[in-house]
Amino acid sequence: MCKQKPRKVFIETLINNSLSKEFDSAMFEWVGIGKLESNELGFKPHCELCGAAIYNENYIIYNVKTKKKLQIGSECMKRFRSSHNNYKNKHPQNFFRLRKWHAVEKRKRKLIDLYHLICNQGIPEPDAFQDFSKHLISLLKISNKLSLLNTSSGAARVLTTVLEKTDYSPKEVLRLQLLLDSPDAARKIYIRASRKPRKKVDKYGIVMG
Ligand SMILES: [Zn+2]
Structure with missing residues (x-):
């Protein structure tokens, strides 16, 4: 020690x-x-x-x-x-609940980052979209919430609670609804990024402009 x-x-x-x-x-x-x-x-x-x-x-x-x-x-x-x-x-039960919570939070952060990436691509590149889709489906599965993707109100809830979007377009809802049954059609929905642009930083981490 x-x-x-x-x-x-x-x-x-x-x-x-x-x-x-x-x-x-x-x-x-x-x-x-x-x-x-x-x-x-x-x-x-x-x-x-x-x-x-x-x-x-x-x-x-x-x-x-x-x-x-x-x-x-x-x-x-x-x-x-x-x-x-x-x-x-x-407190073994609390301990395992805390560990699971941390693991889910970690995956959620990664997923939000992947979502920003595909939203910035207009029609996302296949690899990026597949990566996002895979992460979202597995996260919803471990929390027993995959069925949310079956309805538009469920898909909207995924956008606000999982992807932490404060505003979203009907096309974003539709894209999530198509994710399980028609992933290719889902990918081809053109969505223009509506989020505020991130501050640009140079290679030294200094905010520009
Ligand atoms: Zn230390």
Whole structure:
């Protein structure tokens, strides 16, 4: 185990995001719920507890009292081993529900990104469309919601709840309705992107214009 006392910034950030204001008990409010690889959306290049650079993967820790999440590096994760195991053993059902929630959220972020991509293509390229379709169908399957695609009100619900669209066109609804039975017809529906353009950034990450 880690013999060294954590850095001051670790302790402060931990306590600020925990219910307990006492370090040892605050530690026990946290459980690991999954990871994010460096090529995945939302990856953070610095540990949110100690600030160290992270190259490979973020560990996601979740506070069961404050419902806050932090993305941390593997060294900091080691400090949570006993609190993680403690929660997992005491509340196995909650633990697995949290892990599933994280996995679904991760897939949802990826799916929204794929949807933006195909909406920017007018008539999407076959590979991109297939990729989107495959991800959407599998996400709906694991949440037992595939039948939503059978009706226009269901398809509209997929647009607002899964793809997080605030406004959408009737063609977008129709495209989702055709997805299961006529995927090729679905792809050939021309949809003009209506979302606001993203701010352009140059290769140094500086916003232009
Ligand atoms: Zn750290």
